[in-house]
Every structure is written in structure tokens, then in C-alpha cells.
Amino acid sequence: MSKKKIIIINGPNLNLLGKREPEIYGHQTFEQYFEVLKDKYSDRVDLVYFQSNHEGFLIDKIHEIGFSYDGIVLNAGAFTHTSIALADAIAGVKTPVVEVHISNVHKREEFRHHSYISKNSIGIIIGFGLRGYDFAIQTYL
Numbered sequence: 001m002s003k004k005k006i007i008i009i010n011g012p013n014l015n016l017l018g019k020r021e022p023e024i025y026g027h028q029t030f031e032q033y034f035e036v037l038k039d040k041y042s043d044r045v046d047l048v049y050f051q052s053n054h055e056g057f058l059i060d061k062i063h064e065i066g067f068s069y070d071g072i073v074l075n076a077g078a079f080t081h082t083s084i085a086l087a088d089a090i091a092g093v094k095t096p097v098v099e100v101h102i103s104n105v106h107k108r109e110e111f112r113h114h115s116y117i118s119k120n121s122i123g124i125i126i127g128f129g130l131r132g133y134d135f136a137i138q139t140y141l
């Protein structure tokens, strides 16, 4: 059987994982965790990682892979709560999206409670730390 093509897309400030507010987001860098995920699923998944702090670059990437990949695991960071353009990008492509948040956004500030991404996602994984990305990959297998 051919491998699934899955991309993890991280939005703004998630390049700082490991350094950024570790009491909320933990001590591991995403690059370290990505290697763990790649190894774990190497027999079944072609796993790719993309991160950008720029809304337009995230949209361009979704357009680029959104008709050929099997899955998009998306943590849009703060754009989750602001970006109609990202929501439209997800609605406009064929590849299904699983929305991930490392922290439990519902335990945090009110402005984090609304997501523009959720409506166009097949599911949402919130509050399980970096393991949420692992759970999201499993939903495509």
C-alpha cells in the first residue's frame, strides 16, 4: 500500500516552541518532536513540516498541497482566531484538515475560544500538548 502524504502546518510563533512560554507550550522544540513523529510513522506516512509567521505563506502552502495530499494537520496559532482568509483556503481545497492546539484554548482568554478554522475541519484536537499532532496523524490512517 502506498504511504499517506500528510503535512503538518504550524502558524505564527510556533517556531519558538521550546522557548516560548514553556509553562503553556512545553520545553520541546517542534523540530525535535517532528523527528519523533517521522520515525514513528515512517512505514505508513510521508510526513512533511511547514511553518510560517505569515498568513499569505500559510495560504499559499495550503493551495499548493491541498489537491494532492491526504491530510493537513493545522495549528494556525493566533490566526485561528482572526483569519477568514485561512478559513476560506481550507474550504477551497480538497485535502481534509484536522485542527490542533497545544494548549486548551478554552481554559484561556475569551478571544481564544473562537476558531475560524473549526467549521471547515474534520475534527479538532485541543489541549494535549504536542501529542495532539500525533493523534491528528492517526485520524488519517
Ligand code: DQA
Pocket (backbone or CB within 6 Å): 012, 013, 014, 075, 076, 077, 078, 079, 080, 100, 101, 102, 103, 104, 105, 112
Ligand atoms: C495555539 C493557541 C493559540 O491561541 C495561540 O495564539 C497559539 C498557539 C496552541 O497551539 O495552543 O499561538 O494555537
